[in-house]
Amino acid sequence: MMRARGAAVPIPMDVVVGKAFAADTPAHVLDAKDVGEDDLILDIGPRTAMQYAGILREAGTIVWNGPVGVFEFDAFGNGTRAIAEAIAASRAFSIAGGGDTLAAIAKYRVTDKIGYISTGGGAFLAFLEGRKLPAVEILEQRAVQ
Numbered sequence: 001m002m003r004a005r006g007a008a009v010p011i012p013m014d015v016v017v018g019k020a021f022a023a024d025t026p027a028h029v030l031d032a033k034d035v036g037e038d039d040l041i042l043d044i045g046p047r048t049a050m051q052y053a054g055i056l057r058e059a060g061t062i063v064w065n066g067p068v069g070v071f072e073f074d075a076f077g078n079g080t081r082a083i084a085e086a087i088a089a090s091r092a093f094s095i096a097g098g099g100d101t102l103a104a105i106a107k108y109r110v111t112d113k114i115g116y117i118s119t120g121g122g123a124f125l126a127f128l129e130g131r132k133l134p135a136v137e138i139l140e141q142r143a144v145q
Contacts, residue, residue, distance in 0.1 A: 014045025043069025088113035097124030
């Protein structure tokens, strides 16, 4: 159904892995197909980051809800940094939501280059889907009165 509309979900070609969820674990770039059973995927790889940045350059609207790696660990933050910088450099209208996304935006100092920032993560996505949120419903009812 997505292909019929000209849409696609890009799957990472390469990833950054470590053996433990720790800031000091050595980082290794692997093709996604070469990830071992004992590898933890902790970031997208550099080729994937470049591909995603290219897609973002062409976008008209960007909705960003979540980092693409464990950006809190510098060795695994390059993918999220690349995404943040690509969104900041894009001419697209950008919307970002969720606490981790906000932390990444602050870390990579692109706050002033994002069109709209929401602190809500799951609620933010639900609202964009068109679902009714209880707090918004109450505000809408009060606005009519």
